[in-house]
Each structure stands twice: as structure tokens, then as C-alpha cells.
Amino acid sequence: MKLARYTAYAGPESIVIDDVPVPAPGPGEVLVRVRAAPVTAGDARLRSGKVPRGLGAMLRLAIGLRRPRVAPGWAFAGEVAGLGAGVTAFRTGDRVFGVVGFKGGTHREYLTIPADGRILPLPETLGFNEGAAFFFGGLTAAEFLIDKAHLACGEHLLVAGATGSVGGAAVQIGRHLGARVSATASPANHALARALGAETVTDYRDAAPPGPFDVILDVMGGLGWRGAKGILAPKGRLALITADLPAMLGAALLPHGHGRRVITGTSPETRAKMERLVSLHLAQGYTPAVGQVLPFAMLAEAHAIAESFHKPGNLVVVME
Ligand SMILES: NC(=O)c1ccc[n+]([C@@H]2O[C@H](COP(=O)([O-])OP(=O)(O)OC[C@H]3O[C@@H](n4cnc5c(N)ncnc54)[C@H](OP(=O)(O)O)[C@@H]3O)[C@@H](O)[C@H]2O)c1
Structure with a gap:
């Protein structure tokens, strides 16, 4: 499968896409075939190291002094492609979406995630691109x-x-x-x-x-x-x-x-907060606007757009 990684605090051209084996889900884990993932302002900041004034040293202490030791990609939408031992909450083929957070790892074709972690069924009212943007x-x-x-x-x-x-x-x-x-x-x-x-x-x-x-x-x-x-x-x-x-x-x-x-501050990405947002969607209070949709091979171009801070709606890369 294809997997992106950051090589330096640098421009989008520093992103490399490798070929690696598809991971096997461990006990309690779900293997997800990623169909779409957002490329966010946060992704651009982690890759470039460019954060608001006074916060650069904190960022580097948290994620790496010389290069970002996090994996690209914050959230995903896709399908369950395999189940680890003991998983009963999902079935192969289920449409799902979720968050891995700032440690990253969704800009890849497959990922594993704990079944009781930040992964939820994708509502029928959302496509994969909207799920990624959600x-x-x-x-x-x-x-x-x-x-x-x-x-x-x-x-x-x-x-x-x-x-x-x-x-x-x-x-x-x-x-x-x-x-x-x-x-x-x-x-x-x-x-x-x-x-x-x-x-x-x-x-x-x-x-x-x-x-x-x-x-x-x-x-x-x-x-x-x-x-x-x-x-x-x-x-x-x-x-x-x-x-x-x-x-x-x-x-x-x-x-x-x-x-x-x-x-000021940040927002916790807990499963409970994710479920509340799904409830808001089901009550017709929120559906993300999807702007540009690019193929995964154009991840560097997507980062350049995200870094502009002028993108309309959400930017998504799709794994085809
Ligand atoms: N605190 C937190 O927990 C948290 C969480 C997520 C994101 N963020 C931060 O929030 C910011 C926005 O993230 P995002 O994902 O929404 O980015 P985005 O999708 O790129 O949107 C940026 C928005 O800001 C507008 N904009 C650009 N320059 C502006 C200016 N000088 N004055 C007023 N509006 C301006 C853009 O409008 P036009 O396109 O019309 O120019 C666009 O609507 C980023 O700095 C990100 O790092 C913080």
C-alpha cells in the first residue's frame, strides 16, 4: 500500500510516498481501507513547522526537534477491510470514519485503529469525502x-x-x-x-x-x-x-x-465529542462543505493549497 511521510520541516515537496505492506489488525483493532482523508491547516502547520508567533519551540519539543516525527493525515473515511481478534462492533465492509489526531497516519491506503477508539459508523447521509471532511x-x-x-x-x-x-x-x-x-x-x-x-x-x-x-x-x-x-x-x-x-x-x-x-485553546477529539457532532449532523445542524478533491498522488499540491489559509470549505484527497 502507499503511505505518506514527512521528511523535514519544509515545503510540500518534502512529502514522500512509500510502498509498504498492508498492516494486519491486532487484537481489538479494525483494519480500514481509507477512501478519503482531509488535508487540513493543521497538517500544513505540522509539516512546515510554521505556527503562530511564540509557539514554534513548543511544537518542536512536542513532535520533533529536527523533523516532524508525526505521520501525515489527521482523519479518515473508508471501509472496514479486516477485523482483529475479539472485535464485534464492526463488520467487514462497514462504512466508517474517524480521527487519529495529531500523531497522524491517515494519508495512506490502509490503517489500523482500536475498535473502541475514535472510529464511528459513517451515517448514510454522508459520502466518503464529506466523512473525511467532517x-x-x-x-x-x-x-x-x-x-x-x-x-x-x-x-x-x-x-x-x-x-x-x-x-x-x-x-x-x-x-x-x-x-x-x-x-x-x-x-x-x-x-x-x-x-x-x-x-x-x-x-x-x-x-x-x-x-x-x-x-x-x-x-x-x-x-x-x-x-x-x-x-x-x-x-x-x-x-x-x-x-x-x-x-x-x-x-x-x-x-x-x-x-x-x-x-483560546484547543478542542479535545474524544469519541464523545465526535458522537455529539454526528448528532448535530443528524439534526441537520452541520454538514461539512467539501471544496477541492484531489487524488492521493497530489498530496503535495493539496498541502500547498491548505497552507494558503484561503481554501473554500474542506480539502480532501481520495485513495483510488
Ligand atoms: N484552536 C484550535 O483548536 C484549532 C483547530 C483547528 C484549526 N485551528 C486553526 O484555525 C485556523 C483556520 O483553520 P481552517 O482549517 O478553518 O483553515 P481554512 O480552511 O484554510 O480557512 C481559513 C479561513 O480564514 C479566512 N481568512 C484567511 N485570512 C484571513 C484574514 N486575514 N482575516 C479573516 N479571515 C481570513 C479564509 O477566508 P477566504 O478564503 O475567504 O480568504 C478562510 O475562510 C488555522 O490557523 C488553524 O491552524 C485551530
């Missing part, structure tokens, strides 16, 4: 809107950067929770932002839309506290999905006045 932005948006910002019905939400993986999920989930959703996007993506559920859309290069907003989800951190404070309502929450070290420290240490909060 978790990255969706888990992040749900975590920040529901668990961290406690977005309530009737509140006014601004999603700044509304048409990529995280923003596209946030617009949909915000609408589903009963919020009034405003969005910013580049002009080419205004129609997509509206289709996802935004009531008003403006260009993020223009002046910020007039608030006040109860929750602002700042996807690329382009507004920051400085750009958001004038349009954030009393008791408002600013969620910085992308935050550098000074922004993280400011969020934790500085007073923001009028009961307002700045939220």
Missing part, C-alpha cells in the same frame, strides 16, 4: 461555540473567516443553535458564506461589521482583541481559534471590561 472544523467549531463560549439562542454571532473548515462549520452550528449569524469572507466566498447560513457577509479587509456581537469567532486571529473590543457586547466572548503566545497570555491575564472574555 471532524476537523466541526469539532473545533462545536467546542468553541458550545463548550467554551456557551453561545445561546437569539445571540448575535460573528464568524470572521467564515468559509474554510472551522468557519464553515461555525456558521452552520451557530445557525442551528438559534444565533443570528454574521460573517466575513473574501468577496469570492460571499455566496458560500450565505449558502452556509450567514445572514450578512462583509469583506474582512474592510472595516469590521458593526456589532454589537455576543460571540465573535475569530478564525485566523486577524481581528484580535484590538479589532474586536469595539464590536463585542457586554458579557461578550471573543474566541480566538488562531492565537499567538502574546494573544494567549493577554486572554488569560488582561482585564477585558464589562464582563467580556477572550477564549
Whole structure:
């Protein structure tokens, strides 16, 4: 089978695709034939080592000083191709999707994963490409809107950067929770932002839309506290999905006045959170937008697109 690996903190051309034997599932494991996998902003950051200011040393301590000692690929959708001893929850041929997380290993034709781990049946309402695209932005948006910002019905939400993986999920989930959703996007993506559920859309290069907003989800951190404070309502929450070290420290240490909060952090990729996102989908609250779909052989090109931070929806590679 074909399997991708990173060779250095470098450009997309540093990705190598090897031929290796198909692994055998161990006891309690499922062998998955991967049909599609997302190529995310996170993949691009792990491969390049380019993370927000002040976080580079932490990244290298966590995943490798000289090269990324993680495998490419964060999530997958595919079919069960084999079962290890003792597995009863799945059958060969089942459509499944799941997450392996930042240690990676889905940019390959087959993978093994514990049957009681982060693997779920793929709902009939989702194809493999949507299944691949499902978790990255969706888990992040749900975590920040529901668990961290406690977005309530009737509140006014601004999603700044509304048409990529995280923003596209946030617009949909915000609408589903009963919020009034405003969005910013580049002009080419205004129609997509509206289709996802935004009531008003403006260009993020223009002046910020007039608030006040109860929750602002700042996807690329382009507004920051400085750009958001004038349009954030009393008791408002600013969620910085992308935050550098000074922004993280400011969020934790500085007073923001009028009961307002700045939220940073990551989102846990637990099976329970994955199941909640599936429930949101089944309640018609979230279906990931799939943008470009490329063959696995074009993984390097996919990384170059992901690294732009301007992709519409989610980018997926397919193993044919
Ligand atoms: N904290 C966490 O746990 C967490 C989890 C996932 C991702 N992230 C981070 O979140 C960021 C976004 O990830 P993603 O997967 O959603 O990326 P993406 O799919 O590439 O989407 C990026 C979005 O940001 C918009 N954008 C680009 N530059 C902007 C700017 N200067 N001001 C406002 N909007 C801008 C783009 O709009 P146009 O295309 O219209 O230009 C696009 O909608 C990345 O930095 C990623 O590392 C953090």
C-alpha cells in the first residue's frame, strides 16, 4: 500500500510516498481501507513547522526537534477491510470514519485503529469525502461555540473567516443553535458564506461589521482583541481559534471590561465529542462543505493549497 511521510520541516515537496505492506489488525483493532482523508491547516502547520508567533519551540519539543516525527493525515473515511481478534462492533465492509489526531497516519491506503477508539459508523447521509471532511472544523467549531463560549439562542454571532473548515462549520452550528449569524469572507466566498447560513457577509479587509456581537469567532486571529473590543457586547466572548503566545497570555491575564472574555485553546477529539457532532449532523445542524478533491498522488499540491489559509470549505484527497 502507499503511505505518506514527512521528511523535514519544509515545503510540500518534502512529502514522500512509500510502498509498504498492508498492516494486519491486532487484537481489538479494525483494519480500514481509507477512501478519503482531509488535508487540513493543521497538517500544513505540522509539516512546515510554521505556527503562530511564540509557539514554534513548543511544537518542536512536542513532535520533533529536527523533523516532524508525526505521520501525515489527521482523519479518515473508508471501509472496514479486516477485523482483529475479539472485535464485534464492526463488520467487514462497514462504512466508517474517524480521527487519529495529531500523531497522524491517515494519508495512506490502509490503517489500523482500536475498535473502541475514535472510529464511528459513517451515517448514510454522508459520502466518503464529506466523512473525511467532517471532524476537523466541526469539532473545533462545536467546542468553541458550545463548550467554551456557551453561545445561546437569539445571540448575535460573528464568524470572521467564515468559509474554510472551522468557519464553515461555525456558521452552520451557530445557525442551528438559534444565533443570528454574521460573517466575513473574501468577496469570492460571499455566496458560500450565505449558502452556509450567514445572514450578512462583509469583506474582512474592510472595516469590521458593526456589532454589537455576543460571540465573535475569530478564525485566523486577524481581528484580535484590538479589532474586536469595539464590536463585542457586554458579557461578550471573543474566541480566538488562531492565537499567538502574546494573544494567549493577554486572554488569560488582561482585564477585558464589562464582563467580556477572550477564549483560546484547543478542542479535545474524544469519541464523545465526535458522537455529539454526528448528532448535530443528524439534526441537520452541520454538514461539512467539501471544496477541492484531489487524488492521493497530489498530496503535495493539496498541502500547498491548505497552507494558503484561503481554501473554500474542506480539502480532501481520495485513495483510488
Ligand atoms: N484552536 C484550535 O483548536 C484549532 C483547530 C483547528 C484549526 N485551528 C486553526 O484555525 C485556523 C483556520 O483553520 P481552517 O482549517 O478553518 O483553515 P481554512 O480552511 O484554510 O480557512 C481559513 C479561513 O480564514 C479566512 N481568512 C484567511 N485570512 C484571513 C484574514 N486575514 N482575516 C479573516 N479571515 C481570513 C479564509 O477566508 P477566504 O478564503 O475567504 O480568504 C478562510 O475562510 C488555522 O490557523 C488553524 O491552524 C485551530
